[in-house]
Amino acid sequence: MAAQKIDGTAIAKSIREKLTHEIAEKQKNTPRFKPALTIIQVGGRPDSSTYVRMKLKAAQEANITCNIQKFPEDITEAELLEYIDQLNNDPSVHGILVQLPIPKHISEAAITSAVHHNKDVDGFSTMNIGDLAKRGKTPLFTPCTPAGVMVLLKESGVGVRGKNAVVLGRSDIVGSPVSYLLKNADATVTVCHSHTKNLPEIVKTADIVVAAIGIPNFVKGEWIKPGAVVIDVGINYIKDETRRSGERLVGDVDYESVKEVASLITPVPGGVGPMTVCMLLQNVVESANRFWEATRARKIT
Amino acid sequence: MAAQKIDGTAIAKSIREKLTHEIAEKQKNTPRFKPALTIIQVGGRPDSSTYVRMKLKAAQEANITCNIQKFPEDITEAELLEYIDQLNNDPSVHGILVQLPIPKHISEAAITSAVHHNKDVDGFSTMNIGDLAKRGKTPLFTPCTPAGVMVLLKESGVGVRGKNAVVLGRSDIVGSPVSYLLKNADATVTVCHSHTKNLPEIVKTADIVVAAIGIPNFVKGEWIKPGAVVIDVGINYIKDETRRSGERLVGDVDYESVKEVASLITPVPGGVGPMTVCMLLQNVVESANRFWEATRARKIT
Ligand SMILES: NC(=O)C1=CN([C@@H]2O[C@H](COP(=O)(O)OP(=O)(O)OC[C@H]3O[C@@H](n4cnc5c(N)ncnc54)[C@H](OP(=O)(O)O)[C@@H]3O)[C@@H](O)[C@H]2O)C=CC1
Ligand SMILES: NC(=O)C1=CN([C@@H]2O[C@H](COP(=O)(O)OP(=O)(O)OC[C@H]3O[C@@H](n4cnc5c(N)ncnc54)[C@H](OP(=O)(O)O)[C@@H]3O)[C@@H](O)[C@H]2O)C=CC1
Numbered sequence: 001m002a003a004q005k006i007d008g009t010a011i012a013k014s015i016r017e018k019l020t021h022e023i024a025e026k027q028k029n030t031p032r033f034k035p036a037l038t039i040i041q042v043g044g045r046p047d048s049s050t051y052v053r054m055k056l057k058a059a060q061e062a063n064i065t066c067n068i069q070k071f072p073e074d075i076t077e078a079e080l081l082e083y084i085d086q087l088n089n090d091p092s093v094h095g096i097l098v099q100l101p102i103p104k105h106i107s108e109a110a111i112t113s114a115v116h117h118n119k120d121v122d123g124f125s126t127m128n129i130g131d132l133a134k135r136g137k138t139p140l141f142t143p144c145t146p147a148g149v150m151v152l153l154k155e156s157g158v159g160v161r162g163k164n165a166v167v168l169g170r171s172d173i174v175g176s177p178v179s180y181l182l183k184n185a186d187a188t189v190t191v192c193h194s195h196t197k198n199l200p201e202i203v204k205t206a207d208i209v210v211a212a213i214g215i216p217n218f219v220k221g222e223w224i225k226p227g228a229v230v231i232d233v234g235i236n237y238i239k240d241e242t243r244r245s246g247e248r249l250v251g252d253v254d255y256e257s258v259k260e261v262a263s264l265i266t267p268v269p270g271g272v273g274p275m276t277v278c279m280l281l282q283n284v285v286e287s288a289n290r291f292w293e294a295t296r297a298r299k300i301t
Numbered sequence: 302m303a304a305q306k307i308d309g310t311a312i313a314k315s316i317r318e319k320l321t322h323e324i325a326e327k328q329k330n331t332p333r334f335k336p337a338l339t340i341i342q343v344g345g346r347p348d349s350s351t352y353v354r355m356k357l358k359a360a361q362e363a364n365i366t367c368n369i370q371k372f373p374e375d376i377t378e379a380e381l382l383e384y385i386d387q388l389n390n391d392p393s394v395h396g397i398l399v400q401l402p403i404p405k406h407i408s409e410a411a412i413t414s415a416v417h418h419n420k421d422v423d424g425f426s427t428m429n430i431g432d433l434a435k436r437g438k439t440p441l442f443t444p445c446t447p448a449g450v451m452v453l454l455k456e457s458g459v460g461v462r463g464k465n466a467v468v469l470g471r472s473d474i475v476g477s478p479v480s481y482l483l484k485n486a487d488a489t490v491t492v493c494h495s496h497t498k499n500l501p502e503i504v505k506t507a508d509i510v511v512a513a514i515g516i517p518n519f520v521k522g523e524w525i526k527p528g529a530v531v532i533d534v535g536i537n538y539i540k541d542e543t544r545r546s547g548e549r550l551v552g553d554v555d556y557e558s559v560k561e562v563a564s565l566i567t568p569v570p571g572g573v574g575p576m577t578v579c580m581l582l583q584n585v586v587e588s589a590n591r592f593w594e595a596t597r598a599r600k601i602t
Contacts, residue, residue: 109437126438130431133481134473136410137427162496164503170484172435180434183471183492188503190491191484195463202465202489205503 003230003262008148011155012274019278019285020062026289027063035288036065037095037121037280038087042080042102043073052099058277064284077106081114088116094291095121095284100173112172118290121283123147124172132180140290141283146177148275149210149231150185156264158208158229161186166203168192168219168252169212174233178210199223211252221257230262233272304531304563309449312456313575320579320586321363327590328364336589337366338396338422338581339388343381343403344374353400359578365585378407382415389417395592396422396585401474413473419591422584424448425473433481441591442584447478449576450511450532451486457565459509459530462487467504469493469520469553470513475534479511500524512553522558530565534573 026033037059041052052068059066071080080102087096096119098111112120117127123143131139153160165187169175179191187208192199200223203209211219212233224230234252251268259265266272327334338360342353353369360367372381381403388397397420399412413421418428424444432440454461466488470476480492488509493500501524504510512520513534525531535553552569560566567573 107437109435113438126428126431126435128431129434130427130429133430133434133477134410134427135471135477136408136473137414162498164498170436172437176434176436176484183477183494186494186496188491188493188497190489192489193484193487195487196489197463197465202506205506 003259003265006152006156006231006264006266006271008152008266008271008274011152012148012278015151015278016058016062016281019281023063023285030292033288033292034063034065035095035284036067036093037097037284038067038069038093040069040071040080040083040096040098042071042075042099042106044070045101048099048101055097055277055280058281059284062281062285064281073103075106077110080106080111084111084114088114088119091291093119094287095119095280097122097280109172117141119287121280121287123177123283129172129177132177132184135184141287142181142279143173143177144279144283145174145212145233145272145276146181147279148272149178149233150181151279152231152266152272152275153208153229156229158264160208163187163207164205165189165208165210166192166206167210167212168199168203169210169214169233171212174212175210178212178233182208182210209253213252215252216250217252217254219253219258221254221259221261224258224261226261227263228261229264230258230266231272232266232268234268235273304560304566307453307457307532307565307567307572309453309567309572309575312453313449313579316452316579317359317363317582320582324364324586331593334589334593335364335366336396336585337368337394338398338585339368339370339394340398340400341370341372341381341384342400343372343376343407345371346402349400349402356398356578356581359582360585363582363586365582374404376407378411381407381412385412385415389415389420392592394420395588396420396581398423398581410473418442420588422581422588424478424584430473430478433478433485436485442588443482443580444474444478445580445584446475446513446534446573446577447482448580448583449573450479450534451482452580453532453567453573453576454509454530457530459565461509464488464508465491465506466509466511467491467493467507468511468513469500469504470511470515470534472513475513476511479513479534483509483511510554514553516553517551518553518555520554520559522555522560522562525559525562527562528564529562531559531563531567532573533567533569535569536574 056066096115112124113126117125123141128139131137165182167179170193182189203223208229210231216236232251232253237247240248397416413425414427418426424442429440432438466483468480471494483490504524509530511532517537533552533554538548541549
């Protein structure tokens with residue numbers, strides 16, 4: 001029997017509608033409440049431009065202010081750090097997002113750690129990752145794609161506690177934070193990467209597989225334990241002459257073979273992708289709420 | 302064939318001698334160089350008092366200043382935070398250690414996060430754990446017991462890259478940071494905990510097992526893959542009428558059965574235990590060196 005599809009588009013849509021409603025309700029009493037996000041884009045990578053446009057559009061639809069600040073490819077690390085510092089100190093900005101990847105001459109770790117953790121809506125700062133990686137602490141912001149993975153599991157009724165979860169990939173953006181979230185949710189988590197031996201054998205032990213490696217159609221049906229839940233984070237463009245654009249979007253999972261074995265699977269597109277943007281908006285709104293409450297608390301005392 | 306013993310006592314001794322020598326050498330030119338550690342103990346748990354005494358003795362032997370500040374069981378979280386803040390701002394203190402566990406009415410996460418990350422010789426602050434949990438970042442301090450585990454593996458000639466490592470336990474103090482260190486060293490890491498199902502089966506896949514759960518003799522020989530390396534972090538006292546003290550120290554690993562299957566194994570006592578204190582001293586010396594260099598740099602400019 002073919003796996004059931006997890007409809008990320010629908011789940012994301014309902015969360016975005018809830019956020020739009022929440023903002024509108026709040027503005028009835030406090031018209032000056034206006035969540036605001038600044039996105040920093042360095043250079044002109046077409047994929048980055050696409051992602052930034054998507055985020056802008058989604059933010060506008062939810063009535064979130066979104067400013068895009070573009071910098072040339074050759075901006076120095078020091079200049080970028082200075083601009084981030086300005087935004088950190090600008091009370092009208094609730095969220096700061098640096099679109100990754102950034103050019104190789106700038107340290108990604110230095111930049112993501114420079115965003116003040118109370119505006120770090122991407123959740124990549126050392127403080128937020130640190131709180132995520134510690135028990136008994138809750139980060140101000142959880143990285144968006146990993147948070148989206150957890151929401152998809154929850155909305156699909158997948159219990160995580162006590163399950164074996166195998167995460168393919170250990171990046172700071174997806175693999176590692178997903179593994180911390182799954183561990184905190186009481187799964188037994190194995191993190192695999194390019195040095196992993198016998199990957200198919202390890203994947204076979206998983207009740208939940210999260211693939212985030214960036215290789216088209218990498219995970220095969222015969223690796224999957226029957227009935228497993230498969231979350232495909234991959235976003236890869238491959239050649240497809242039958243398309244007008246000449247290319248086609250596929251995940252890290254070989255959908256056709258895996259869907260025959262899994263019980264639940266996210267499609268690409270329409271799975272994890274839409275969740276990332278929607279978790280970002282949620283982080284911006286949460287941040288705006290926190291700043292608003294803090295201002296109000298200061299006025300009262 | 303019985304496993305070879307990893308001699309933590311000898312490895313720790315040689316590192317401590319190196320540190321003592323390093324301090325003495327440095328003091329020849331700069332007599333005022335004096336690494337200093339403050340240990341905070343809340344309440345009078347006998348095991349905590351033993352650990353604190355051990356650290357004091359080891360520090361003194363290495364010519365590291367060590368002050369012990371005891372507080373009554375009923376100190377408030379706010380009072381403790383205030384004292385930590387004082388130490389954070391005291392230039393004569395290079396390392397601050399809060400002996401855990403602390404009383405239940407005080408948040409362990411709040412306290413460990415309050416120690417400034419540049420004096421956090423235990424490595425438990427959010428900043429240090431965050432840098433450990435991120436790729437491309439190196440924390441100022443690595444938690445002592447996990448760091449000791451890695452040194453034992455290295456000194457025993459165990460290559461970690463590409464190995465399957467299973468960590469039993471996910472505490473902030475041992476299990477989780479050990480798993481981050483092993484992941485950063487390119488092992489494929491599985492973290493197990495109290496909700497893990499089929500634990501023996503999972504342990505059987507491991508080339509390297511690290512046990513940190515706090516249950517005497519828990520890991521059995523028949524769970525172990527022949528030739529695996531077994532690191533026993535456990536420190537448990539069990540009744541033993543044949544001893545004058547009426548008790549005996551054992552690890553989380555059933556040494557007798559596991560040593561018949563493993564290739565390398567740490568004994569308890571004499572394995573990981575001595576490494577913890579020695580990694581602590583190393584962190585204090587590193588910190589003192591950093592403060593010293595910073596002061597010198599300020600004087601020069
Ligand atoms: N849906 C969404 O919104 C998002 C999707 N993505 C997509 O997710 C995927 C992963 O992204 P990201 O984490 O940023 O990628 P990275 O390139 O940063 O990380 C890839 C990870 O996969 C591991 N890996 C590479 N090859 C193999 C292999 N043969 N076997 C096992 N592991 C391997 C790497 O191992 P090692 O560490 O050893 O190098 C690394 O940990 C990409 O397709 C990306 O486009 C990313 C972000 C958001
Ligand atoms: N050698 C040294 O210097 C040091 C030794 N230790 C020793 O190491 C051991 C662990 O210490 P610590 O990490 O602080 O302990 P904690 O009690 O904080 O954590 C124990 C961990 O083991 C897990 N666990 C408990 N029972 C089981 C089970 N039946 N199966 C699988 N996992 C289980 C728990 O799971 P869950 O998270 O689900 O509760 C938890 O993650 C202790 O013996 C301690 O004395 C500790 C520090 C230093």
